[in-house]
Amino acid sequence: MAKLYFRYGAMNSGKSTALLQAAFNYEERGHRVVLAKPAVDTKGDREIISRLGVTREVDFTISPDAAVREVFEQHRVRSGKVDRAGRDVSCLLIDEAQFLTSEQVDDLLRIALLDGIPVLAYGIRTDFQTVAFPGSRRLLEVSHSLEELKTICRCGRKAIFNGRRIGGRYVFDGDQVAIDTSAGPVDGAEVEVEYESLCGVCYLQESGGVLNGRH
Amino acid sequence: MAKLYFRYGAMNSGKSTALLQAAFNYEERGHRVVLAKPAVDTKGDREIISRLGVTREVDFTISPDAAVREVFEQHRVRSGKVDRAGRDVSCLLIDEAQFLTSEQVDDLLRIALLDGIPVLAYGIRTDFQTVAFPGSRRLLEVSHSLEELKTICRCGRKAIFNGRRIGGRYVFDGDQVAIDTSAGPVDGAEVEVEYESLCGVCYLQESGGVLNGRH
Amino acid sequence: MAKLYFRYGAMNSGKSTALLQAAFNYEERGHRVVLAKPAVDTKGDREIISRLGVTREVDFTISPDAAVREVFEQHRVRSGKVDRAGRDVSCLLIDEAQFLTSEQVDDLLRIALLDGIPVLAYGIRTDFQTVAFPGSRRLLEVSHSLEELKTICRCGRKAIFNGRRIGGRYVFDGDQVAIDTSAGPVDGAEVEVEYESLCGVCYLQESGGVLNGRH
């Protein structure tokens, strides 16, 4: 039986690198993979970009109202190729999976369960207020396997949260999604938005004890 | 640094047994533990009951509006004892943690981070519609470690979901909480409510493809 | 594909409880399991004894020169029963697996790979000198999944080693196997042999920095 895997981590934990390595491993052994990511992620548009310097274009992007299983099905038929295992696709890999809708995650589960194709979904667990994104929330509920990609906090402990800084200061109110502009303004933004992955202790220090808007 | 652990599993995966074993291990090495569970769980009232036949009373129950960290603090002070490690409490263990509120889970995280006491929370991941309970939803977001307690489906695959049967038939609509009455009616219930932990494939077979109310 | 699982832990981490819970879970869902343990383990002879108070007799014991796969095969044929999944046996569970020979572990792997029956092997990782037992050494090499059953040291950290005390004093030389007599002398032993699971720091304190006979 194929499974749905959620490989989650704080920001900058190496999720894209891990995804690109997984794709490389499949292809090296003669298997075909399909890569996708939500269209909402404007970083690099159609590219998966690893901070180690490796990049690769996705096979398709997923708009918020897309029926993922249908889109994937069309993509499989169109390619018409068969890999070493006699299958057209051996694995579906999703980057930035936290931006999927709940329904789209259900489709990923159906792809694994009903189409027999393993799905590896990589994404951030929670936003800057420690609340799950729609996609990660659903992935945490239905994935067969929850696997953490670890990174460290500035203090050396394991990071589990993501702090947001605007103009250099930590903020704890605002929209769930605000794209990182530390590498330069996006869409004319004037004020820099940055994220820092933090352990629980450092997060509470910065927030004055607030978690999810509450003391 | 102390951590918050969420040990989740499908129903009847042995969560209470694992909790009682963890408590036993701590005490055998001269440490003091505190056990608690949400008051909403009417199975056994103040008791943690393992299907292997082991039972034990909790130190306190948690009502839906309780401030868990305060209640725990009072409990620590009242006992006034110090264990082998020179601490009054070495571990807080929570059974049926899925029934906690989101705020109460935040308190568990604060107990770990600010009071330095490890918290082991045992609970069910999702309800009969594959949606997280309030407590499990928040535990999936903020726990340092997500550890699965595995069990099997009738077909031999790993169970990840919980199906609800009323009067012997699977149902996919209804309230999130309906206590299992398979061991005899509770509070005068006339119709038997049962749960069966299922793998994704068997769940979809029973539900006709429905996940969370949607095809 | 069935897999070989090695669930390892320090002494008194709850391995037998976990095994008995796994067996219970299988049987509750209508599956048949077979339990076995090495004959060299004299604690309880044919019984698996959990410190929580649960006990159960094994289906067969494994002598040091036994061909495990053949013995298991005979046992399957003899029973002649078929379980809910249409199989005669859904799982083979092994307690005290550290005492198996390397060849016997290879047989467990063959049972999983060639006979399609999952094998859950529970055992101690290392002896009082921090060296693997023959069975655990091989299980660490070939198991599909290495899963730790955690317990704590006297100091509250995770225990990873096992210290041996004779007459109350830690010793770091001697035979690999010396059965615990803390619950009363075995075979007329006059001096009490005990074990205590320790973290790495406490182990090095007791051993004066020695690991595996070396500074």
Place this chain on the structure above:
Amino acid sequence: MAKLYFRYGAMNSGKSTALLQAAFNYEERGHRVVLAKPAVDTKGDREIISRLGVTREVDFTISPDAAVREVFEQHRVRSGKVDRAGRDVSCLLIDEAQFLTSEQVDDLLRIALLDGIPVLAYGIRTDFQTVAFPGSRRLLEVSHSLEELKTICRCGRKAIFNGRRIGGRYVFDGDQVAIDTSAGPVDGAEVEVEYESLCGVCYLQESGGVLNGRH
């Protein structure tokens, strides 16, 4: 308390990429890391080479008779720098750790336990006969955490073993170490040596049922 981590996998599972990502993560947050690998590994001499195309020089190589803790200590003193956490080194990362001696692994454990510096050791679990290398054998015994880096077999299942091919044919006898020459002959070798990571079923098919020289 710092810990010793063993991140093991079959060949070509992405161990070097994962190591380089971990180093990148530490440094991005202002921490200093030290990278090392056994001198016996002639691939790239002083370089860690990821198949994704990322490379980096190690800080020191470890000869078979080196006292790792002393060499590391000298390296720390010589550098004389202090990182953001006020420490000279926040993490020691080891590539190809399977080629360490058992004593050298004990030194890694002492660096974690006594010097308080986390050690991340990446390596192959077993050789082409399914037997652990000296370094991996010891790491499996004493590491605080055993974490698998997964890759797939040609058949799509998870690879757990490494097959050796000489001149295109699988062999199951020979020295434990024979460096891969598939990218071109090393040291004048005339016959190509290659490795392929295999699942248990495919390995047994190629070996005619032999594991570790035995049927």
